[in-house]
Amino acid sequence: MHKPILTGLFILAGAAALAHSGVQNQAVLARMEAMKSIGDAMKVLGRMAKGQASFDASAAQDAAAGIARHSADTPALFTARETDPKSEAKPAIWTDFADFTAKARALETAALDVSKSLTSPDDLVPAVQRLGQACKSCHSLYRE
Numbered sequence: 530m531h532k533p534i535l536t537g538l539f540i541l542a543g544a545a546a547l548a549h550s551g552v553q554n555q556a557v558l559a560r561m562e563a564m565k566s567i568g569d570a571m572k573v574l575g576r577m578a579k580g581q582a583s584f585d586a587s588a589a590q591d592a593a594a595g596i597a598r599h600s601a602d603t604p605a606l607f608t609a610r611e612t613d614p615k616s617e618a619k620p621a622i623w624t625d626f627a628d629f630t631a632k633a634r635a636l637e638t639a640a641l642d643v644s645k646s647l648t649s650p651d652d653l654v655p656a657v658q659r660l661g662q663a664c665k666s667c668h669s670l671y672r673e
């Protein structure tokens with residue numbers, strides 16, 4: 530392999546690590562990145578719900594569909610009991626994995642519903658509340 534390609538790879542790896550300052554375990558990084566994408570999509574919906582961004586039905590539906598996709602991936606990303614000093618995952622995930630999986634599926638179902646039914650600005654607040662409940666029901670048990 531030529532040296533410039535190697536250098537490029539190291540720069541990419543460095544950028545990913547910086548986004549989650551100092552996470553060493555790649556499996557932990559991958560699940561954090563998925564959660565961060567879910568968080569970013571919620572921000573898109575949240576800004577529209579608060580009137581900080583104008584309503585855009587297709588952008589809102591895309592954001593919800595993205596949440597559904599990442600929540601569908603969540604059980605697989607957490608199956609192996611990986612840890613990292615920077616991780617906020619609680620050990621209970623792996624003693625109650627069936628419940629953890631059910632909570633990921635609940636978010637997926639809610640996000641799929643929202644992605645199909647979000648058609649007017651009036652739908653935003655209920656959608657954000659419904660999705661937010663699904664985040665909270667998992668974070669309250671399984672995230673530091």
Ligand code: HEC
Pocket residue numbers: 549557560561562564565567568571596603615616617618619629630632633636660661663664665667668671672
């Ligand atoms: C099935 C459980 C589950 C659901 C549902 C869930 N999360 Fe998470 N989330 C976690 C766990 C566990 C972590 C900690 C992961 C780690 O640090 O290893 C986390 C971490 C995060 C993080 C921090 C990621 C980072 O950069 O380190 C954000 C942001 C986040 N979640 C947003 C959300 C939002 C928004 C929702 C709802 C739309 C949601 N999550 C739903 C389990 C869940």
